[in-house]
Amino acid sequence: MSFLERVDQGIRQSAVWRSLFRNPYPNDERSRAYAVMNNVFLHLHPVRVRQHAVKFAYTFCLGGLSFFLFLVLTVTGVYLMFFYAPSANMAYTNILQIQTEVPFGLLTRNVHRWAAHLMVFFVFLHMMRVFYHGAYKPPREFNWVVGVVLLFLTIMLSFTGYLLPWDQIAYWAITIGTNMAGYAPLFNTPSKFILLGGLEVGQNTLLRFYVLHIMVFPLLAAIFLAVHFWRIRKDGGISGPL
Amino acid sequence: MAEQQTAPGHRTVQPVDPARRTEIDKQRVPMSARPYRLLALVKQDAVVRVQKEPDDTVMTWPHLLAIEFLAAVLVSVFILLMGLFVNAPLEDLANPNVTPEVAKAPWYFLGLQELLAYFHPTVAGALTPIFVLVGAALIPYVDRGNLLATRPSDRKTAVLLFTLFCGLGLVLTFIGIFFRGPGYAFALPWVTGMHFSL
Ligand code: HEM
Numbered sequence: 001m002s003f004l005e006r007v008d009q010g011i012r013q014s015a016v017w018r019s020l021f022r023n024p025y026p027n028d029e030r031s032r033a034y035a036v037m038n039n040v041f042l043h044l045h046p047v048r049v050r051q052h053a054v055k056f057a058y059t060f061c062l063g064g065l066s067f068f069l070f071l072v073l074t075v076t077g078v079y080l081m082f083f084y085a086p087s088a089n090m091a092y093t094n095i096l097q098i099q100t101e102v103p104f105g106l107l108t109r110n111v112h113r114w115a116a117h118l119m120v121f122f123v124f125l126h127m128m129r130v131f132y133h134g135a136y137k138p139p140r141e142f143n144w145v146v147g148v149v150l151l152f153l154t155i156m157l158s159f160t161g162y163l164l165p166w167d168q169i170a171y172w173a174i175t176i177g178t179n180m181a182g183y184a185p186l187f188n189t190p191s192k193f194i195l196l197g198g199l200e201v202g203q204n205t206l207l208r209f210y211v212l213h214i215m216v217f218p219l220l221a222a223i224f225l226a227v228h229f230w231r232i233r234k235d236g237g238i239s240g241p242l
Numbered sequence: 243m244a245e246q247q248t249a250p251g252h253r254t255v256q257p258v259d260p261a262r263r264t265e266i267d268k269q270r271v272p273m274s275a276r277p278y279r280l281l282a283l284v285k286q287d288a289v290v291r292v293q294k295e296p297d298d299t300v301m302t303w304p305h306l307l308a309i310e311f312l313a314a315v316l317v318s319v320f321i322l323l324m325g326l327f328v329n330a331p332l333e334d335l336a337n338p339n340v341t342p343e344v345a346k347a348p349w350y351f352l353g354l355q356e357l358l359a360y361f362h363p364t365v366a367g368a369l370t371p372i373f374v375l376v377g378a379a380l381i382p383y384v385d386r387g388n389l390l391a392t393r394p395s396d397r398k399t400a401v402l403l404f405t406l407f408c409g410l411g412l413v414l415t416f417i418g419i420f421f422r423g424p425g426y427a428f429a430l431p432w433v434t435g436m437h438f439s440l
Contacts, residue, residue: 032303045306048299054306061313068314072321092335099332110325117440118321120350131381131404134392141382148379155350162348169439171336172345180347180354180367201340242393 044229046237053238058133062126066154067225069119073157076112077214080105084164086210090202091166116158123154145230146224155220160213163206174209175201188236307360339401344437352418353411359426 001009012024026032031041036042052058083102084094090204097106127147130136136144163174182192197204231236259391265319300306333338346356385400394401419438421427429437 026303029301032301036302042303042307045302047302049302049306051298051300054300054309056309056313058382061310064310065313065317067427068317071320072318088336095332099329106329107325110328111321111332113440114324114328115321117349118317124350127378128404128408132394133399134394134397134400135390136382137389138382138383144382145379148375151378152375159348165332166336168333168336168340168342169331171338172342173347176345176347176355177351180351180358180363180371181365183363184368184372201336239392 046233050237050241052241058240059238060125060129061130062122066119066126067121069115069122070221070225072115073112073119074218076108076115079108080112081214086164086206088206090165091164091206093106095167103109106161108234116161120154120158123151127151133239134242139235140231140239143228143235146228146231148223150221150228151216153224157213157217160209163201163209164213165198166206178205262337284294333439344422346418346422346438349415349419349438349440353414355426356414356418405436 023031023034026035033047036045037045080098083098083105085091095109098107098109102108130144130147159174159177161172178192178195180194186189193199195205195208196202197208346352354366354370357370360366385397387400388396390396420431420436421428423434423437
C-alpha cells in the first residue's frame with residue numbers, strides 16, 4: 001500500500017470520519033438511495049426523479065443556479081461584511097481598503113457584484129422558462145406566487161446592495177430608484193420617507209439599506225426559498241414532460 | 243421498508259403512567275416489541291393498485307447530482323474569471339451637490355425609468371411595478387382556460403401575450419442602457435459613448 005493509500009485508509013477508518021459519514025462512499029444504487037434520503041442537504045431531492053426533468057434543456061438549471069448564486073453571494077457577502085461599516089463617513093473608504101488592502105478583497109467584491117447581477121438575470125430567465133412550460137398551472141399555482149415573491153426579494157437584495165459602496169453611481173442610482181417610489185399614489189411622501197429615513201439619500205438611508213441588505217431580505221429569501229423547494233416536491237416534482 | 247433495530251439489552255424502559263394512556267395508546271404496539279420503525283405511510287390505493295404505470299424515473303445520484311454539479315462548476319468558473327478580469331465599478335465618493343451627466347437606475351429598473359420619460363411618474367414609477375408584480379402573481383388564477391395545456395403550441399394566446407410583454411420590457415431596458423445619454427436625452431452610443439454602469 002502506498003503512503004497516500006495508507007493516509008486515505010487511516011482517515012476513513014478514524015472514529016471522527018466514521019461518526020461523520022456513517023456509511024462508506026455509496027457506489028451501488030441502494031446505498032445512493034440511502035445517501036440522498038439521509039443526507040440533510042441531498043434530501044432536498046427525492047431519491048428518484050423523472051427522466052425528462054434531469055435533461056439540461058428542460059430546466060436549463062436556472063432555478064438551481066439562482067440558488068447556487070444565492071449561496072455564493074452569502075459567502076462572499078459575509079466576508080465583505082468584516083471590512084465594511086455602513087457609515088456615510090466610512091463606507092467609501094472601506095470599499096477602497098477592501099480593494100487594496102484586504103486579502104482577496106478586490107476579487108471578493110468583484111465576484112459578489114457579478115454574481116448578484118447574474119442572479120437577477122437567471123431569476124428572470126427561470127421565470128420565463130417556467131411560464132413557457134405552463135408550469136404555473138395547477139397544482140403549481142401557489143409555487144408560482146412564491147416565485148414572484150422571490151423575484152421581488154432578489155431585485156430588492158440587489159437594489160439595496162447597490163447603495164452600499166457610497167460612490168456617485170450608487171448615490172444617484174438610488175436617488176432615481178427611490179424617487180419612483182415617491183410617486184406611489186396616496187403613499188408618496190410616507191413611502192419615500194420610510195425608504196430613505198429622510199427627504200433625500202443620506203446616512204439614515206445607508207443604514208436602512210444595509211440592514212435590509214444583510215439581514216432582512218436574506219432571511220426572508222431563505223424562508224421563501226425553503227417553501228419554494230418544499231412545494232416543488234409536494235406538487236409532484238418538476239412539471240412536464242411537454 | 244423494515245429495518246432491524248439493535249436494542250441495547252441493559253436499558254430498562256419505564257412503562258407510561260396508566261392514568262395518561264388514551265384509547266389510541268392502548269392499541270399501540272410498544273416500540274420495544276417492534277423490530278422496525280415507520281419510514282413512510284403509503285396510501286391504500288397505492289398498495290392495491292395492480293396496474294403499474296411505466297417507470298420513467300432515474301436515480302437522483304448520479305443523474306441529477308452530476309448535472310447540478312457540472313452547472314455549478316461552470317458558473318463558478320465564469321464568475322471567477324469575471325471577478326479576476328473585470329473590476330466592479332467604483333466612482334468618486336457620493337456627493338449630493340455634484341449631479342452626474344446622467345443618473346441611471348440599476349438595469350432591472352431601467353425599463354421603468356424609460357417609461358418615466360413618457361408617462362406621469364405615478365404611472366411609470368409606481369403603478370407599473372405594482373401592476374407587473376401583482377399581475378404576474380395572478381397569472382395562474384387568470385389563465386384558467388385549458389388547465390391541462392402546457393405545450394406552448396396549445397396555448398398560443400398566453401404565450402403571445404407573455405412574449406409581447408417580455409419583449410416590451412427588453413426593448414425599454416435596451417433603450418435605457420444604450421440610447422440614453424447626458425440628461426437622459428436620446429443619444430447614440432457610437433457617437434456619444436456609453437453612459438451606463440453595472
Ligand atoms: C431566488 C429565486 C428563485 C430560485 C432560487 C428558484 C429555484 C427553483 C428551483 C431550483 C426549481 C426547480 C426546477 C428548476 O430549476 O427550474 C424551481 C421551480 C419552480 N419555480 Fe423557482 N426559483 C426562484 C424564483 C422563481 C420565480 C421568480 C418564479 C415565478 C414567478 C418561480 C416559479 C417556479 C415554479 C412554478 C417552479 C416549478 C416548475 C416546474 O415544476 O417545472 N421561481 N425554482
